[in-house]
Amino acid sequence: xxxxxxxxxxxxxxxxxxxxxxxxxxxxxxxxxxxxxxxxxxxxxxxxxxxxxxxxxxxxxxxxxxxxxxxxxxxxxxxxxxxxxxxxxxxxxxxxxxxxxxxxxxxxxxxxxxxxxxxxxxxxxxxxxxxxxxxxxxxxxxxxxxxxxxxxxxxxxxxxxxxxxxxxxxxxxxxxxxxxxxxxxxxxxxxxxxxxxxxxxxxxxxxxxxxxxxxxxxxxxxxxxxxxxxxxxxxxxxxxxxxx
Amino acid sequence: xxxxxxxxxxxxxxxxxxxxxxxxxxxxxxxxxxxxxxxxxxxxxxxxxxxxxxxxxxxxxxxxxxxxxxxxxxxxxxxxxxxxxxxxxxxxxxxxxxxxxxxxxxxxxxxxxxxxxxxxxxxxxxxxxxxxxxxxxxxxxxxxxxxxxxxxxxxxxxxxxxxxxxxxxxxxxxxxxxxxxxxxxxxxxxxxxxxxxxxxxxxxxxxxxxxxxxxxxxxxxxxxxxxxxxxxxxxxxxxxxxxxxxxxxxxxx
Numbered sequence: 001x002x003x004x005x006x007x008x009x010x011x012x013x014x015x016x017x018x019x020x021x022x023x024x025x026x027x028x029x030x031x032x033x034x035x036x037x038x039x040x041x042x043x044x045x046x047x048x049x050x051x052x053x054x055x056x057x058x059x060x061x062x063x064x065x066x067x068x069x070x071x072x073x074x075x076x077x078x079x080x081x082x083x084x085x086x087x088x089x090x091x092x093x094x095x096x097x098x099x100x101x102x103x104x105x106x107x108x109x110x111x112x113x114x115x116x117x118x119x120x121x122x123x124x125x126x127x128x129x130x131x132x133x134x135x136x137x138x139x140x141x142x143x144x145x146x147x148x149x150x151x152x153x154x155x156x157x158x159x160x161x162x163x164x165x166x167x168x169x170x171x172x173x174x175x176x177x178x179x180x181x182x183x184x185x186x187x188x189x190x191x192x193x194x195x196x197x198x199x200x201x202x203x204x205x206x207x208x209x210x211x212x213x214x215x216x217x218x219x220x221x222x223x224x225x226x227x228x229x230x231x232x233x234x235x236x237x238x239x240x241x242x243x244x
Numbered sequence: 245x246x247x248x249x250x251x252x253x254x255x256x257x258x259x260x261x262x263x264x265x266x267x268x269x270x271x272x273x274x275x276x277x278x279x280x281x282x283x284x285x286x287x288x289x290x291x292x293x294x295x296x297x298x299x300x301x302x303x304x305x306x307x308x309x310x311x312x313x314x315x316x317x318x319x320x321x322x323x324x325x326x327x328x329x330x331x332x333x334x335x336x337x338x339x340x341x342x343x344x345x346x347x348x349x350x351x352x353x354x355x356x357x358x359x360x361x362x363x364x365x366x367x368x369x370x371x372x373x374x375x376x377x378x379x380x381x382x383x384x385x386x387x388x389x390x391x392x393x394x395x396x397x398x399x400x401x402x403x404x405x406x407x408x409x410x411x412x413x414x415x416x417x418x419x420x421x422x423x424x425x426x427x428x429x430x431x432x433x434x435x436x437x438x439x440x441x442x443x444x445x446x447x448x449x450x451x452x453x454x455x456x457x458x459x460x461x462x463x464x465x466x467x468x469x470x471x472x473x474x475x476x477x478x479x480x481x482x483x484x485x486x487x488x489x490x491x492x493x494x495x496x497x
Contacts, residue, residue: 023412079407086332161407162274162325166283176290183297 007098007106024076028069028118035065035126060182063139063201066122067175070115070143074150075168077111081155082164090243100243108148115147116140131204134214138221139203142196145228149196152235156242178202196231199224264348271356280322284315284364295372304453307369309428311449312442315364316386319357319394320418324410326353327401336487346483350476354394361390369452378452381461385448388468392441395475396421402479402486441471 043054084090094100150171158164178201181192192198295303365386404410424437437443444464
């Protein structure tokens, strides 16, 4: 733990020189504020101008916006790890008492904590007051897993930071696919169920007027968590093989 | 004994051109190998599905916004990784002692990424609207926009040390540069936007659906060409001072 604290301390020093932290702290905050104040404003304007009622789609909008928080933070963590791999720093970390696993855990703990804080903040601040504790609970655990998943996606498939950029684009597609699925007719939309992000959005699509019954919620939450765990396990195995 | 005289290959007048083409081909190959093309194939398909599901009234406007914000600007995003990887591998130290000039290095990177922008944009556009008479305006809009933004991205990238540092800087630059989008979204209008390169891009892309006057077309193309000139000069001098001349190897970012 002491070693991890030392690395954290050196990270903090780095952070003062690196404007990335400003980005990581400010970007999710802006997103939360945009959801709180921007969405109702745009929604009212849309109804007045085109008669389009956005409130009916708040679920998918809220779910997508929440997914952006771990996406941004996870991609940044992944790119940082790729940067360090390109400079062969990981090999140095591996021979210190920190070890390779320690490095990996350390690099993913901070982003997970950070996205956890922002997701909770979004839950509290942006309350469209339509969802149950069960929906929030399942979504929170899934969203916490999204950050490390994105970082793993980059580090396990990309051999350097240039490929990392291409993979980060595909990571963005993981958020876009459930939105497309939401617009597709019934049998087709289930095609997106293989993506973990689909289940986060699916949880929020139902609101108080169109509630989940308990069994349905447990099923959707359970499958969602299962898909997340499968993704993380497969990606981690690939990452471990790549490093070894 | 081998009596064959060893003759040096004469330096052909077009050797610079040939060098440029082989460097461009190499850049394209590298981008293909780094999955840029496969990533954009999937992204383009997703955009096509989205466009096809929307009612006709929204398709044109969304196509303009999508083309402008994603395929046209992809060079801005990818050039950061390309430059930083080469920087980390100290390729520039060796590259620029060869006859390969910084200018042809910049253009080879820019044009190769512009090819990807153009292929992806055309794939999305033609799949939704088919081939039509005004496709020329669309090609011009995407090409000029992609060249401009890739040059700016290159100027930003040579100043940075890390990929995340590049992202932070690029957010600042791109937010300012894309402000005229507010006009398309009917959020805010200003005469000052006429000075922005993005206004020319959006005008050309919109002209595909709502024909514009000859004067407007001339304004859009010449504004973008002037901005490309400025961006090239900036990218060139940034490369000179941050990679070629400066021993520190660039500023913090």
